Amino acid sequence: MTLRRRKAVFKADLVVIDEPQLFCLTAGKSMIIALAVPEVEDSEFDHIAASVTQKNWERYLGGYVDVRYLFTYPFHRSLYVFHSKDFAEDGVMLRPWENEFSEQLLPSHGIFSSSHTEEFGDFEEADEEEQLFIDGEWQLNEFGSFYQRYSDIYFFSAAVKNVDRQDIPQAYKGRIKNAFARKPFKGGSSYMHMFDELQDCLPRGEKLSLEGIEYNSPGDVRMNGMAEHFSDIEKLISNYVLNRQKIRNSHKKLRDFMTKHQLLGLAASSFDQGSAEAATLEQDAKILSDDLSLSSFDTVKTLCNNNSLVVAKVMLAIFRRIDSASAFFAEGRMAFERDA
């Protein structure tokens, strides 16, 4: 396949040290990142560039990947070169580069968006802090497990709330709908992918991030996100710890029904929504949702295309996460408030 040149227009300088070292351009709807490089003899270029997907661009701005990653790792990237003398008022033609860039041209690891010397965009990060208090003994993997569960609940709760909000851009609502709708919901991987995808469904100003862990007895875990979502999770977990037996009963009822009717391993597309089981599934899923104090059952139903089997499976999945996260609080190893 012949690689084609493409025109790119300057968007913004990102790092300027003596001269622009790193900047971004746009080529149509695509984001291009460009880096000044030493001019190697006969090379005819003094910049390298790479296309960046929207997802990776947000990951870069969020500090999750560095500049070197963008040039070397994603499968969906195109590489280019150009010379600064070819930059005109209306942009620059990028010449495709077929091979990987040599080490001489690549940045070292560790240039994150926090290294920017120039202000860029209006991507403000969530800065409302939640502090959870830890005590007792912890294994390292337990911190990971807790944060994973807490994070899943946060993104699920926030996404379901946001899909009905007027001030959320349509692009994010579309991603939320896709996270639910485009899954077979047959095996366990659908839930993992759904919760993973929900992390990309929130504006950056609402995303959860881990700021720090002080492992002491007592110590703390600090996260940044949106206060409203933190408050919602506190209510979910507090309710679970208080009403655990009742909630587990409604969970068992739903799960036993699904086991009896061989629905746990059935794909969503194979489920007959007109079947007798559908009404029971929806009823029992609603009871579980109410007992969990989830406020948006109807929204979840809509997101699941009114497929009762999918709704039931999503309820089981969110139950497992609330149950798992709540255990740390019930054990006394995690608390929302520090005892005086």
Place this chain on the structure above:
Amino acid sequence: MQFLEELPEQCPPGEAAELEHENALRFVSSDEVTSLSVDDFLSYAALGQTRRNADPCDTASCSLFKSEDCEGFRTARKFPKLRTKPVAKMSIPTGAGMSIVNKKGHIHFWMYKCFDPLKHVVEVIPHDAA
């Protein structure tokens, strides 16, 4: 006091001050002190370069770093074009010009006409040694 370069209006900004920089670092073109020229210390603007959407006062400053340990310098060394450049270590006294230092150790330096940067180069550090 007259500045070495012609500066835009309201430049340097109000928060700039006459500061001493004992071991300021400047990326230069040569490993040899005797091969350096004043051009090595001129701003982007003075070298006839323009930047889109840039603050003209920033573009008219000489970029320095506080030390090899500061975050700004360590980051700068990660860029391919700066990784291989030698660095001049300078001793800049109070009264040489006006400066603003940011929290990453980067210095915007607007030097006075009376200041000769070449006379204040203590040594040049080749890129392998930095």
